[in-house]
Amino acid sequence: MAWKSKTRSLQVFDTELSADTVEWCPVSTGHNILACGTYQLQKGAGEEDATPCRTGRLYLFEFQHEGLTCPPLTELQRIDTAAILDLKWCHVPVSGKALLGMAAATGELQLFSLSDIQEGSRSLQTLSSLEVGAERLALSLDWSTGRMDRCFLFIVSSSDVRLVCSDSAGCASLISLAEGNLTALSHWKAHDFEAWISAFSYWDLQQVYTGGDDCKLKGWDLRVDPSRPTFTSKKHSMGVCSIHSNPHREHILATGSYDEQVLLWDGRNMRQPLSESAMGGGVWRLKWHPTHQHLLLAACMHNDFHILNCQQVLEGSGGACPVAASYILHNSLAYGADWSQLSLGKPASCTPTAAEPKGIDTESRGHLRIQYESPTTSFDTSLEDDAGGYIPECIAVAPTPPTAGEALNPEADSPSLSCLLASCSFYDHMLHVWRWDWTPDKAQQLH
Incomplete structure (x- = not known):
């Protein structure tokens, strides 16, 4: 079936420091909350062998796309920290609060809770921290709560939640959250070099996956000796840096590597992947x-951000997953990317006001403002009015996107899908918020 697909930039934000991770809050009360982490390497002054300093900043944003006079993203908070390698929200509220985990260059796993500081405003409060190892960087983390379904509806205390973390010494750590405090349960050597990524199987919480710079993908059963992996795969030819368990389909796993391949797996048979898709850039997330x-979102380092349609593979047809959409407005390493669970409704009406002359072509109204210029001479732009006010994308684009009620259910052949996403790139220190509209070709539906 043919599809019409369109990506549109909604806003660009300069993070000042190199941006490498971005995460929308998955908890229902915080779907409009976005966190972004940065990593900046500051070379030591003076001696050539001086230890470099890694600094970072944690940003908290709120997304509101209701008005026509300002950009939809509002900065709520910024926290200067050690350099941030990964951020992940707990998928369900714990003791009534949304929790954010952070993997830091100090070798620490840090935990924040999202709190209401006053009516209509929220902020992150430090909750707990744990050093996973001395003289190493914490590189990734994942929560055991990724399915977000009935299995976790009754989580009311932190003792039900676990995390896994990987580090630059090639180790993995299993951590519990008891009474709001992070506690190490086990720690083991997983890879010969940097363990870039760690992840839970969301369907079997005794199963953990890790990927490392030794080009190996490994599985671990947390009930047995962690020195012996349940499997070791060498199907990736370079470092494995991304793993995500499918929260909707049992046994389905996606992995990405510096070898520029996305592999889909059936966890019951890790000898051979179900699918291999070439992405043209190292697959960082x-x-x-x-x-x-x-639908699978991929951050492909030197080759932008892409959305893969894996439906045929999941139905057993095999082959590479086609790219359903691409977002190409970044001009540096594509590192962080995430889906929001916010419902995108129909854009606000673009009816001219009394102060505006009627009959203006909405596709040309407003002044083009260049928000930044990159070394590649590519530009990201927005529209502003005579007073410098922001004009949302809905005014600049003639076609009306589908309403939230028309969300795509591929199994039922529903008509369309609209998604809100965020992505960030490294050396140009940019955070982008964008939308993707996906509509089937009606002519094709007749066949």
């Missing part, structure tokens, strides 16, 4: 869509 089992 992979994210399954929060509600649609066949």
Whole structure:
């Protein structure tokens, strides 16, 4: 079936420091909350062998796309920290609060809670921290709560939640959250070099996956000796840096590597992947869509951000997953990317006001403002009015996107899907918020 696909930039934000991770809050009360982490390497002054300093900043944003006079993203908070390698929200509220985990260059796993500081405003409060190892960088983390379904509806205390973390010494750590405090349960050597990524199987919480710079993908059973992996795969030819368990389909796993390949796996047979898709850039992060089992978002370092349609592979047809959409407005390493669970409704009406002359072509109204210029001479732009006010994308684009009620259910052949996403790039220190509209070709539906 043919599809019409369109990506549109909604806003660009300069993070000042190199941006490498971005995460929308998955908890229902915080779907409009976005966190972004940065990593900046400051070379030591003076002696050539001086230890470099790694600094970072944690940003908290709120997304509101209701008005026509200001950009939709509002900065709520910034926290100067050690350099941030990874951020992940707990998928369910714990003791009534949304929790954010951070993997830091100090070798620490840090935990924040999202709190209401006053009516209509929220902020992150430090909750707990744990050093996973001396003289190493914490590189990744994952929560055991990724399925977000009935299995976790009754989580009311932190003792039900676990995390896994990997580090630059090639180790993995299993951590519990008891009474709001992070506690190490086990720690083991997983890879010969940097363990870039660690992840839970969301369907079997005794199963953990890790990927490392030794080009190996490994599985671990937390009930047995962690020195012996349940499997070791060498199907990736370079470092494995992304792993994500599908929260909707049992046994389905996606992995990405510096070898520029996305592999889909059936966890019951890790000898051979179900599918191999060439991405044209190292695959630093992979994210399954929060509600649609066949959509996979990939941050591809030197080759932008892409959304894969994995439906045929999941139905058993095999072959590479086609790219359903691409977002190409970044001009540096594509590192962080995530889906929001916010419902995108129909854009606000663009009816001219009394002060505006009627009959203006909405596709040309407003002044083009260049928000930044890159070394590649590519530009990201927005529209502003005579007073310098922001004009949302809906005014600049003639076609009306589908309403939230028309969200795509691929199994039922529903008509369309609209998604809100965020992505960030490294050396140009940019955070982008964008939308993707996906509509089937009606002519094709007749066949």
